[in-house]
Amino acid sequence: MSDIIRRDPRAEWIARNRLHPLHAAMQPAQHSWMGPNGIIRKNLHGIGFIGPNGIKRIDRSGAQQGGAVKRSAAVEVQLPLHQVPAPAFYISVVPDMVGGRLSSHDRDLLGLAHQLAGSDGAVLVVVFGEHKENAFATAGVDRLLVLEGEEFSGYAPEQRIQGLRAVDNQFNPRHWLLPDSRSGGGELGRRFAAALGERPATRVWQVKDQECIGRAGAGLQDLARPVARLILASAECAEPVSETRHEALPVELSTPVARSLSRIEDLGAVAVDPAAIPMAEAEFIFSGGNGVKDWELFHRTAAALGATEGASRVAVDDGFMARDRQVGASGTWVTARVYVAVGISGAIQHLQGIGACDKVVAINLDPGCDMIKRADLSVIGESAEILQALIAAVEAYRNEAKRDAA
Numbered sequence: 203m204s205d206i207i208r209r210d211p212r213a214e215w216i217a218r219n220r221l222h223p224l225h226a227a228m229q230p231a232q233h234s235w236m237g238p239n240g241i242i243r244k245n246l247h248g249i250g251f252i253g254p255n256g257i258k259r260i261d262r263s264g265a266q267q268g269g270a271v272k273r274s275a276a277v278e279v280q281l282p283l284h285q286v287p288a289p290a291f292y293i294s295v296v297p298d299m300v301g302g303r304l305s306s307h308d309r310d311l312l313g314l315a316h317q318l319a320g321s322d323g324a325v326l327v328v329v330f331g332e333h334k335e336n337a338f339a340t341a342g343v344d345r346l347l348v349l350e351g352e353e354f355s356g357y358a359p360e361q362r363i364q365g366l367r368a369v370d371n372q373f374n375p376r377h378w379l380l381p382d383s384r385s386g387g388g389e390l391g392r393r394f395a396a397a398l399g400e401r402p403a404t405r406v407w408q409v410k411d412q413e414c415i416g417r418a419g420a421g422l423q424d425l426a427r428p429v430a431r432l433i434l435a436s437a438e439c440a441e442p443v444s445e446t447r448h449e450a451l452p453v454e455l456s457t458p459v460a461r462s463l464s465r466i467e468d469l470g471a472v473a474v475d476p477a478a479i480p481m482a483e484a485e486f487i488f489s490g491g492n493g494v495k496d497w498e499l500f501h502r503t504a505a506a507l508g509a510t511e512g513a514s515r516v517a518v519d520d521g522f523m524a525r526d527r528q529v530g531a532s533g534t535w536v537t538a539r540v541y542v543a544v545g546i547s548g549a550i551q552h553l554q555g556i557g558a559c560d561k562v563v564a565i566n567l568d569p570g571c572d573m574i575k576r577a578d579l580s581v582i583g584e585s586a587e588i589l590q591a592l593i594a595a596v597e598a599y600r601n602e603a604k605r606d607a608a
Contacts, residue, residue, distance in 0.1 A: 283447055293377050295327050297327065297387075298386055299330075327347065333348070344449060345451050348452070361459075361464065388404075401430065403430035403434065409440075481526070484512075486509045488509035491547065532551050540559075541562045546573050552573075565588050567582065
């Protein structure tokens with residue numbers, strides 16, 4: 203068994219959040235405290251463990267108490283189960299599923315769906331094709347409908363509309379929710395609204411008191427209207443589901459989806475130079491800071507990963523990167539799905555700029571820096587050695603893929 207201590211960011215967050223229902227369970231047992239006269243008091247009933255014969259034993263060396271504290275930080279969080287055996291109605295959500303996984307925008311949309319569903323309704327999620335997501339239950343999915351088939355793969359909006367119409371005919375959802383995004387949800391939602399003859403509520407950032415509030419006037423004004431049946435919501439439209447887990451029961455269509463005569467030909471993805479992608483639109487950012495000593499190796503690693511390069515303010519001021527590559531409150535606010543920070547300690551301005559990133563990976567020598575605390579995955583070590591190992595791993599993976607294809 204590995205001796206590496208692995209952090210559980212979710213468990214640490216629950217331990218800090220006093221309003222969370224599992225907060226008390228995440229607190230280590232208090233075995234001693236200082237009394238009003240300065241004398242250390244001990245709780246003898248809380249110290250020890252049950253032996254093999256059912257007798258309570260006390261470990262006076264202190265090792266047992268230390269082990270208990272370590273285990274409490276890595277305890278598996280078991281959220282209360284939310285069940286809807288017989289839904290009175292459905293709220294249908296069509297997430298973008300960029301890369302086959304739920305994005306932060308999708309999770310916000312699921313949070314809004316549960317606001318509309320209440321205790322009687324169920325959230326029905328419609329996914330096209332294969333996916334890689336395994337956390338539908340903790341994201342707030344009550345029913346999961348996967349429409350599989352080659353006809354739904356790639357850019358096929360007409361066929362997807364046929365699938366959504368079939369779902370609408372069978373389940374008759376009270377509301378349809380789609381992300382108003384550039385990843386496909388905005389276009390698909392408007393096409394679907396035209397097919398249903400509905401007037402959608404677009405750019406919605408809040409649903410309150412039976413009203414949809416959306417952005418208008420180039421984002422400078424708010425437009426309120428009654429809650430529409432089809433809602434295209436913006437990011438941060440609601441708090442994502444975090445305090446319950448759901449069944450995510452699979453459901454199927456009773457009738458096959460009709461084939462549409464496609465008037466659109468999908469020519470496949472177009473290769474794009476990562477350096478040409480604006481920082482604010484990049485999905486994968488490889489960012490360097492003051493801890494990077496070999497910038498040539500840094501550029502080779504970014505090219506091997508196919509990532510867009512970024513940098514901290516210190517690296518930009520030192521002339522290693524251009525000013526338009528600076529990430530942070532004084533540079534560019536980024537919303538990447540994956541953000542890799544190499545040798546960046548994590549100044550407050552930089553952490554503000556990456557606040558909307560889904561996954562943050564930190565490579566640093568200092569295990570106590572702020573970037574390590576912010577990261578979802580941390581690698582402690584010399585950046586040059588780690589980057590070389592990363593390039594070797596990527597090349598080995600690609601060579602194996604080529605052999606399998608041949």
